[in-house]
Amino acid sequence: MVRRLRQGSPGGKPRLGHAGSLLILCCCFVIAGPLSAAQVENMRLWAAPDHSRLVFDLSSPAQANVFTLDNPSRLVIDLDASQLRSDSDKLNLQGSAIEAVRTGVRNGNGLRIVLDLKREVEPEHFSLAPNEQYGHRLVVDLTYPGESAVEDPIDPIEAMIREQEIAAQRAQAEAKLGGKPQSPAAEAVKKAQPHPKRDIIIAIDAGHGGEDPGAHGPHGTREKDVVLDIARQLQQIVNRTEGFKAVMIRDGDYYVGLRQRTRIAREQKADFFVSIHADAFTSARPNGSSVFALSQGGASSETAKWLADSENRADLIGGVDGNLSLQDKDEVLRGVLLDLTMTATLNDSLAIGGQVLDRLGRVNRLHKSRVEQAGFVVLKSPDIPSLLVETGFISNPTEEQQLKSASHQRDLAQAIFSGMRAHFQQNPPPASLLAWQRDNSRNTAGNEYRIQPGDTLSEIASRHRVPLAMLKQANELNGDAIRVGQVLRIPNS
Numbered sequence: 001m002v003r004r005l006r007q008g009s010p011g012g013k014p015r016l017g018h019a020g021s022l023l024i025l026c027c028c029f030v031i032a033g034p035l036s037a038a039q040v041e042n043m044r045l046w047a048a049p050d051h052s053r054l055v056f057d058l059s060s061p062a063q064a065n066v067f068t069l070d071n072p073s074r075l076v077i078d079l080d081a082s083q084l085r086s087d088s089d090k091l092n093l094q095g096s097a098i099e100a101v102r103t104g105v106r107n108g109n110g111l112r113i114v115l116d117l118k119r120e121v122e123p124e125h126f127s128l129a130p131n132e133q134y135g136h137r138l139v140v141d142l143t144y145p146g147e148s149a150v151e152d153p154i155d156p157i158e159a160m161i162r163e164q165e166i167a168a169q170r171a172q173a174e175a176k177l178g179g180k181p182q183s184p185a186a187e188a189v190k191k192a193q194p195h196p197k198r199d200i201i202i203a204i205d206a207g208h209g210g211e212d213p214g215a216h217g218p219h220g221t222r223e224k225d226v227v228l229d230i231a232r233q234l235q236q237i238v239n240r241t242e243g244f245k246a247v248m249i250r251d252g253d254y255y256v257g258l259r260q261r262t263r264i265a266r267e268q269k270a271d272f273f274v275s276i277h278a279d280a281f282t283s284a285r286p287n288g289s290s291v292f293a294l295s296q297g298g299a300s301s302e303t304a305k306w307l308a309d310s311e312n313r314a315d316l317i318g319g320v321d322g323n324l325s326l327q328d329k330d331e332v333l334r335g336v337l338l339d340l341t342m343t344a345t346l347n348d349s350l351a352i353g354g355q356v357l358d359r360l361g362r363v364n365r366l367h368k369s370r371v372e373q374a375g376f377v378v379l380k381s382p383d384i385p386s387l388l389v390e391t392g393f394i395s396n397p398t399e400e401q402q403l404k405s406a407s408h409q410r411d412l413a414q415a416i417f418s419g420m421r422a423h424f425q426q427n428p429p430p431a432s433l434l435a436w437q438r439d440n441s442r443n444t445a446g447n448e449y450r451i452q453p454g455d456t457l458s459e460i461a462s463r464h465r466v467p468l469a470m471l472k473q474a475n476e477l478n479g480d481a482i483r484v485g486q487v488l489r490i491p492n493s
Contacts, residue, residue, distance in 0.1 A: 037109060038062035038082045038136075046210035047095035048254035051143045054098075054115075055211055058082075058136040066125045066140060073117040077125075077140060082111040095252070097121050097142055120145055133213070195448075195487060197433040199245035200424055202238050202417075203265035205275040205378065206231035206248075207311070210255035215280030217400035223278045224253065226403045230391060231276050233406075233413035241421065243433040262381040271429055272352065272385050272420060275378045277311065278403055279367070279390040287399050288367030289412075290390040291357045293349040294342075294380060295373035308374035311388075341382045348385035348427075356387060356419030363411040364392060364402075389416055430486035439489065447490045451482050464490045 039059035046053040056079075063080040088101040099116040106112040121142040128137040206228040208214035214223025231248065238246035247268040249261045256264070265273045279290065292308075353371035360366065367390070379386040391412050392399040402408045428434035449460060457480045461468040472478075474491040482488075 038079065039085045040079070040082060040111065041085050041135075043086050043088060043091055044211070045091050045093065045096060045098070046254040047093075048210075048250070048252065048256070050147045051141055052096040052098065052121075053210060053255065054140040054142070056138040056140075057086075057134065058138060061127060061136050062138065064125055064127070064138050066123055068121070068123065073120065075115040075117060075121065075123055075140075075142070077113040077115070078106055079111040079113070079138070081109050084111055084113075088113070097144060117142075134211075139211075195436045196431045197436050198429075198431050199243055200272070200429060200432050200434065201245050201247055201268060201270045202420065203247045203249060203268060203270035203273040203384070204231045204234050204238070205261050205265075205273065206250055207275055207277040207378075208255075209250050210253055212255050215278060215394050217394040217403075218284065218397050219400060221394060221400050221404055223280070223394055226278055226394065226409070227276045227391070228253070229406070230403075230409045230413055233410050234274075234276070234416055237413055237417045241417070243437075244421070258377040261378055262384065262386070265384055266381065270384055271424075271432075273379075273381060273387070274416060274420070275376075275386070275388045276416075277388060277390050278392060278394040280393060280395040282395075284396055286367065287393045287396045288365040289357075289360045289392055290367045290372055291353045291360065292372045292374055292376060292379070292388040292390070293353050294346060294386065295375055308376050311376055311378070345382060345385050348423075349379075349387055351427075352385055352420055352423045353387050354419075355422045356389065356416055359415035359419045359422075360389070360412070363408075363415050367393070430483055435487070439487065449488050449490055451484055451486045451488065453484050455482065455484075456480070457482055460488065466490060 038061065040056050041059055042057040044055045044057070046055070062082045065078040065080075066075065068075050084103055088103050091101055093099070093101070097117050097119045099118045102114040102116070104112050104114075122145055123140060123142055125138065125140045128134070128139060130136055206224070208224040208227070210224075212224065214227070216222060228250070232251075235246040235248055238244045247265070247270060249264050250256050261275070262273065279286070350371055357366065357369075357371055361369075376388050379388055392403050394400050394403055424432075424434055425438075428438060447464075449464065451460070457471065457477070458468055460482075461471045464471075470491055471488065474489045
């Protein structure tokens with residue numbers, strides 16, 4: 001409240017003119033401005049398997065203090081100079097660590113929110129500035145210790161270095177055994193372990209989620225909803241197919257960081273990663289499906305570059321960012337390993353992408369007739385072949401309706417899987433059921449040998465007293481490249 005100033009003041013002080021009164025009034029308003037209460041206009045909760053995210057929509061920024069209390073377990077959120085204009089009783093707590101929410105006034109003009117917890121949490125909080133979708137926000141993340149899908153993730157390059165070091169140490173130990181390595185005759189008949197016949201793991205990533213709805217269609221359809229429906233259809237198709245297993249990156253309406261998505265796939269030992277999205281543009285005219293692989297040298301077209309930028313901004317909307325750091329590795333080694341790994345991975349991605357694009361063209365119009373390449377963050381896994389599939393333009397009214405159709409979603413999912421399956425039938429991972437089925441269909445007589453670290457093709461041929469050319473022919477090998485874990489047929493010489 002601003003009081004009216006008198007024309008004179010006690011103690012013989014000089015009177016203030018109109019200009020002076022106006023200056024003081026302005027100063028009072030400036031001081032009072034920041035003290036106005038921020039309104040908590042809405043509260044939203046996103047429950048994920050390894051964390052919960054609580055979002056407060058604010059009318060203006062507010063200082064927050066977040067801390068935990070024990071016996072019983074609680075999380076306290078204090079907001080300075082704030083008022084609650086939302087009904088906390090309407091918050092859906094299902095699937096989260098929160099048992100109940102209590103609110104009250106603190107220090108006369110502040111707001112205290114107490115979360116009664118069902119389990120231990122590790123809280124983090126941060127503020128987000130307004131963007132095209134939301135105003136000011138306070139985000140409180142509750143991470144569940146011991147259940148993070150990416151807790152202590154192993155850098156794939158570091159894992160490769162460790163594997164090389166272990167192989168070298170094993171070779172040194174064998175060389176020292178008895179003062180000399182074992183004779184070829186002693187090693188010749190190392191019987192291979194039973195074939196694992198493992199499933200090929202497909203990591204399915206439904207784009208966006210939770211706080212990040214993705215693009216909107218003209219009738220309000222949200223990208224995050226339709227791509228999750230398609231992802232679930234794809235999951236069912238994959239799991240019904242012998243020799244394949246699906247891993248869902250997210251299976252609910254919650255946000256997963258872009259880097260975290262590939263880390264989850266790596267932790268689950270995925271053989272392939274597919275990220276499902278629905279395209280959008282400022283015009284309603286564009287339509288059709290697209291398939292993207294990672295570009296090492298930048299986007300392959302202006303459209304691809306613009307699209308990559310818009311998808312990569314999702315982490316800013318979600319309030320998460322991260323980088324794959326290899327700075328602690330030797331520069332030369334880092335460059336060589338990344339070059340070798342990324343080249344092989346990208347080649348596989350492009351090959352699978354061509355198969356997927358061909359099948360998508362049978363159920364939907366193609367926006368581009370070839371696999372596009374762009375710098376999507378979600379595709380930057382150096383060791384897992386990855387694709388991003390834009391199933392259609394949600395900004396196109398016709399395709400928006402198609403994307404909402406369960407039958408069209410199923411057709412899209414089937415097309416995506418058919419392309420992947422065609423590739424893996426021709427190029428199955430060595431320890432997979434598909435590889436075992438392919439090898440047994442040859443009906444090649446002889447024993448099997450599983451390749452160990454340090455093995456070379458010529459050494460294996462010599463050890464088993466088989467001509468190198470015959471060993472290559474029996475296993476359909478064009479060169480000398482072999483992989484640890486690969487099972488070779490040893491033909492009778």
